Amino acid sequence: MPPATAASTAMRRLRTPLLAALLLSTLFSNPLHANERARSIDRAGNVDDSARLALLSAMEDPASFEDKYDAQVWLMAKSAPLERYIKDPERRMHILKAVHREATRAGVSPEMVLAVIQIESAFDPYAISRVGARGIMQVMPFWKHEIGRPDDNLMNLETNLRYGCAILKHYIEKAKGNMPNALAYYNGSYGRHTYSSKVLDAWANRWR
Numbered sequence: 001m002p003p004a005t006a007a008s009t010a011m012r013r014l015r016t017p018l019l020a021a022l023l024l025s026t027l028f029s030n031p032l033h034a035n036e037r038a039r040s041i042d043r044a045g046n047v048d049d050s051a052r053l054a055l056l057s058a059m060e061d062p063a064s065f066e067d068k069y070d071a072q073v074w075l076m077a078k079s080a081p082l083e084r085y086i087k088d089p090e091r092r093m094h095i096l097k098a099v100h101r102e103a104t105r106a107g108v109s110p111e112m113v114l115a116v117i118q119i120e121s122a123f124d125p126y127a128i129s130r131v132g133a134r135g136i137m138q139v140m141p142f143w144k145h146e147i148g149r150p151d152d153n154l155m156n157l158e159t160n161l162r163y164g165c166a167i168l169k170h171y172i173e174k175a176k177g178n179m180p181n182a183l184a185y186y187n188g189s190y191g192r193h194t195y196s197s198k199v200l201d202a203w204a205n206r207w208r
Contacts, residue, residue: 050170050174052143052146052147056146056147056148071097071100071101071104074096074100074110075093075096075097075100078096078110078111078114078207079092079093079096081207082095082096082114082123085118085122085123086123094157095123095125095157098157098158098161099113099114099117099161101158102158102161102162102165103161103165105162105165106162106165106166106168106169107169108165108168108169108172111203111207112168112179112199112203112207113137113161113164113165114202114203114207115199115200115202115203115206115207116137116164116168116186116199117137118199118202118206118207119195119198119199119202120137121135121136121137121138124136125157125160126155134154134155134160135154135155135156135157135159135160135164136157136160136161136164137160137164137165139160139163139164139167141154143163167186168182171183171185171186179196179200180193180196181196183195183196183199183200184196
């Protein structure tokens with residue numbers, strides 16, 4: 001079955017309210033995504049209900065986050081490695097600030113989020129995969145409908161980061177802190193660590 005057909009079939013099964021309420025709690029306390037088969041859909045074609053609930057919860061929390069002084073030190077330290085992808089200094093600072101804010105809000109490592117973004121989109125906020133994953137963290141659009149937020153713009157940097165960071169946090173918890181497994185969950189490739197190895201290599205060699 002072609003990837004797009006598999007994703008469409010899986011999406012018709014995504015009507016479990018439990019997953020929608022958990023996703024909204026992680027996202028908006030401080031933007032899910034797919035590989036070629038559709039991320040967060042397992043090999044049986046089912047969506048992780050607890051992930052949907054986490055996203056739903058995060059998206060409903062309207063709290064804002066003000067960067068603290070220590071974040072400014074972090075911004076300067078990460079600007080140099082990001083220059084390979086983003087030449088404009090102001091644009092680099094804008095992206096780094098958003099990553100730090102949304103990662104901190106979700107309770108995940110900003111450095112790990114940077115590594116995920118490097119592998120997912122090479123820091124292109126307008127990236128679209130061949131199966132329709134969108135934005136800097138490659139979020140699948142069906143998640144907007146699963147959590148009742150169809151008007152969310154996944155090409156918006158902050159929105160995409162909020163979705164992605166919330167989902168990553170959920171999968172880190174699901175994997176009990178095992179980062180290779182968490183990243184494989186995020187990528188929809190649980191049971192294989194090819195994607196996880198790429199992200200962890202990026203983290204160790206560029207962002208840590």
